[in-house]
Amino acid sequence: MDFMRIAIIGAGYVGLTTGAALAYLGHHVTCVENDGRKLASLKGGRCPIREPGVEEIMRDAGERLLFTSDISEAVGADAIMIAVGTPSREDGSADLRYVEGAAREVAEAMRSGRRYTVVMKSTVPVGTNRRVRDMIREILSERDSTAEFQVVSNPEFLSEGQALRDFLYPDRIVVGADGPEGLEVMRRMYLPVLEQSFEPPVWLPRPANYTRPSLVATDPASAEMIKYAANAFLALKVSFINEMAGLCERVGADVREVARGIGLDPRIGPRFLQAGAGWGGSCFPKDTAALIALGRDNGYEMPIVSATRLVNQRQRVHIVDKLEDALDGFAGKTVGVLGIAFKPGTDDIRDAPSLDIMRLLRERGARVRAHDPAAMMNARAALDGLRRFVEWMQSYNEGTTCAS
Numbered sequence: 001m002d003f004m005r006i007a008i009i010g011a012g013y014v015g016l017t018t019g020a021a022l023a024y025l026g027h028h029v030t031c032v033e034n035d036g037r038k039l040a041s042l043k044g045g046r047c048p049i050r051e052p053g054v055e056e057i058m059r060d061a062g063e064r065l066l067f068t069s070d071i072s073e074a075v076g077a078d079a080i081m082i083a084v085g086t087p088s089r090e091d092g093s094a095d096l097r098y099v100e101g102a103a104r105e106v107a108e109a110m111r112s113g114r115r116y117t118v119v120m121k122s123t124v125p126v127g128t129n130r131r132v133r134d135m136i137r138e139i140l141s142e143r144d145s146t147a148e149f150q151v152v153s154n155p156e157f158l159s160e161g162q163a164l165r166d167f168l169y170p171d172r173i174v175v176g177a178d179g180p181e182g183l184e185v186m187r188r189m190y191l192p193v194l195e196q197s198f199e200p201p202v203w204l205p206r207p208a209n210y211t212r213p214s215l216v217a218t219d220p221a222s223a224e225m226i227k228y229a230a231n232a233f234l235a236l237k238v239s240f241i242n243e244m245a246g247l248c249e250r251v252g253a254d255v256r257e258v259a260r261g262i263g264l265d266p267r268i269g270p271r272f273l274q275a276g277a278g279w280g281g282s283c284f285p286k287d288t289a290a291l292i293a294l295g296r297d298n299g300y301e302m303p304i305v306s307a308t309r310l311v312n313q314r315q316r317v318h319i320v321d322k323l324e325d326a327l328d329g330f331a332g333k334t335v336g337v338l339g340i341a342f343k344p345g346t347d348d349i350r351d352a353p354s355l356d357i358m359r360l361l362r363e364r365g366a367r368v369r370a371h372d373p374a375a376m377m378n379a380r381a382a383l384d385g386l387r388r389f390v391e392w393m394q395s396y397n398e399g400t401t402c403a404s
């Protein structure tokens with residue numbers, strides 16, 4: 001097996017999982033992280049995020065997985081992957097300052113006479129790969145560097161809480177490259193996954209009936225678009241079933257039965273049809289907003305994606321309305337919120353529905369007590385100043401109404 005030297009810029013949910021998993025497969029991986037606290041924890045062998053199995057494979061990878069804040073240690077690699085955040089700007093568009101910052105650092109450190117593959121792992125709007133390519137080219141030319149490079153798009157589809165499973169046993173690997181060389185590098189990188197030739201970790205066996213992933217080889221713009229389209233479609237499915245749930249309540253139908261009934265049609269499928277508080281997290285909200293912004297920049301309205309967001313926001317209010325009705329008003333009432341993270345199995349509270357729900361409950365006069373088995377630390381940090389209402393469930397008592 002032809003193992004590679006790979007560097008990853010950004011050791012968050014995506015960068016760290018990918019880096020640790022690639023090292024587990026046999027590659028030599030250097031993760032560059034500029035958050036001092038995260039880096040200290042990683043260097044100490046501890047996983048700073050709650051992601052099952054990642055700490056274990058960090059341990060298994062041993063010397064093949066290194067952590068640093070020094071970009072010059074990354075440019076000894078053949079492939080340099082950018083996995084930094086792409087949060088929303090105020091107007092909904094993707095804020096590319098971390099991607100551009102990382103690309104700039106990489107370009108400034110690239111060594112003359114070497115050839116690199118820069119892999120864009122972050123979720124970025126169509127055209128970003130080309131922009132990054134032009135930026136690197138300009139910096140290299142200013143430096144009179146003879147370093148050569150290509151930029152390849154390799155969007156990520158992992159879900160938090162099952163990131164490692166999604167990496168090792170994916171449905172597909174998407175590679176957007178301008179030519180055969182980029183595709184070949186990515187094929188080498190993912191070969192053990194594509195061929196399922198690695199020894200699965202004992203705690204994460206290959207799922208029964210799992211078949212090898214497809215390699216979707218395409219152009220960079222289509223690869224960038226695939227990522228946004230996938231997230232928008234999944235968000236749409238959840239909003240759709242929540243919209244159906246609202247009508248079901250009014251006409252006496254059970255939305256779970258409806259989801260079961262439509263999900264058995266293979267053209268629809270059963271997943272992402274669970275009605276509830278709606279979607280949140282670090283990706284669906286920002287990626288649907290970025291898609292609309294991309295449409296706007298290109299003079300194209302996206303009414304379906306806009307409605308998906310609207311229905312989702314309405315769902316948060318709807319839950320509070322229902323509870324207010326059931327309790328006959330919130331005056332003098334305490335509401336217990338079980339679960340703060342945006343979904344079970346994670347400590348991530350980015351754009352969690354619970355945050356809007358708790359804010360609304362308070363605005364309407366309820367006292368709120370909340371608990372989450374994993375996300376209390378993040379909740380405390382995010383809700384600083386409102387600490388008094390985020391308390392451990394120790395104080396949970398009979399007079400408390402639960403919303404989860």
Ligand SMILES: NC(=O)C1=CN([C@@H]2O[C@H](COP(=O)(O)OP(=O)(O)OC[C@H]3O[C@@H](n4cnc5c(N)ncnc54)[C@H](O)[C@@H]3O)[C@@H](O)[C@H]2O)C=CC1
Nearest residue numbers: 010011012013014032033034035084085086102122123156
């Ligand atoms: N979280 C998820 O489940 C998924 C995220 N994505 C995408 O992947 C990208 C990364 O997302 P996350 O891993 O969630 O973000 P994150 O915020 O958890 O991690 C990003 C990391 O990059 C570090 N960083 C930023 N600039 C740096 C630099 N110049 N040098 C070194 N380190 C730097 C930050 O300190 C942070 O630790 C985003 O574009 C996101 O949309 C894609 C699929 C799944």
Ligand SMILES: O=C(O)[C@H]1O[C@H](OP(=O)(O)OP(=O)(O)OC[C@H]2O[C@@H](n3ccc(=O)[nH]c3=O)[C@H](O)[C@@H]2O)[C@H](O)[C@@H](O)[C@@H]1O
Nearest residue numbers: 156157158159160238272273274278279280281283342343
């Ligand atoms: O781009 C990303 O970051 C990732 O976004 C999602 O992953 P994630 O945000 O981790 O979480 P999901 O499991 O997809 O759930 C998203 C939200 O939808 C909600 N949801 C999901 C499914 C469902 O049936 N009902 C429902 O309300 C969840 O509670 C959660 O708030 C996608 O599933 C990943 O493929 C993608 O890589």
